Amino acid sequence: MNDKTELTGMESAPKLLDKHLGNTLRHLRLENGLTIAEVAERAALSRGMLSKIENGLTSPSLEKLEHLANALGVTLSKLFHDYDTPKGGAQYVKHGEGMEVVRRGTKCGHTYHLLAYDQGPKKLFEPFLITLEEQGEIFAPFEHPGTEFIYMLEGRLEYTVGDELYVLEPGDSLTFNAEQPHRPENILQMPIRYLAIIYYDSLDSTTDIEL
Template sequence: MNDLERESRKVEETIAKRIRSLRLEQNWTLEKLAEVTGLSKSYLSQIENHEKIPTISTLTKIAYALGENVQSFWNTEEDGKEKSKLTIVRAGERRSILHPGAASGYSYESVTYKKPDRLMDAYIVTLDSEVSKGPLMHEGQELVFMLEGRKEFIYDGQSHIVEAGDCLYFESDRPHQGRSLDGRPARFLAVFLNPRRLDEFGG
């Protein structure tokens, strides 16, 4: 196991513990969380016991249900201790959340984890697999800016081909999924807006 795999494993364990902790803080049963998120009780139990690695879309559903920012699942106590008007995440400081192959061929690098009171969550995403599980649905809005490669994006049953330089902006509560094309990975910036956080900060 290399350093990246060890770090990813550590983050995944932190996510599992954090979800359980937040659920118990609200005195929610697994049944309650399943009802609110639309996910099965057994699947949520597997996530909390680190038997299943959820996608970012699934984590977003859980976070919004619990009234949390999705990146609070893996932030440490040292992250964002002081609320700042400006934070900078250098290229070498990106935090790997899910390693390649962990969730439908996607890997995620967080670029906004340093700001605790953020309204948006942003990631550099690499789509290695030509097959994407889905479709995905969650609250909020999403922006995708293509950095490298080509991708088929299926939104609400309609197919769209996008490539480097193209930008997508859409409501996330409609079925959506994607797959890389040409046998090459696709890289893109994905930005998620959490409407519950927007309400919390008076947006």
């Protein structure tokens, strides 16, 4: 039973490829205003054979595919360029709908909205929209794995990385090794909003990151 199921699965991939090639060839032929007879003659194939290929009923050899590609004025790779392309998988977050998460800085007047996430325990990157809501709050320094990129959206903020102090205004960006101590130092103009994107240098990232 299992052997039969596995065989069926193995046979499905060629059938899908045959259908893809047939659809691609038909689309290119019609796009160029050619008939089956015209393309068949150019490719040295019978009309019946070309019809079977376009309908995904037979598996053409590479030699026949090359003749068909030449007859249609395209490269052989053009016939395969969008085969097995991943579909979907994009994460779309509407304005104001990012998932609010709790981090250590939340107690210091931070609001964190996670704008995208990796499924599973390992992370490649994390993009946050951060809002600072309390003027004059003292922030503890943060240290964590990865490289962090900050892009200032609104307000003016003094931000320290290691021993350096930076004044961030709308449009400014800051990139640094996040294993250095870093933190908002002083809020100069409210409201404060900025993007903080963490790229992890390895897949050994933790799930409790401070910014």
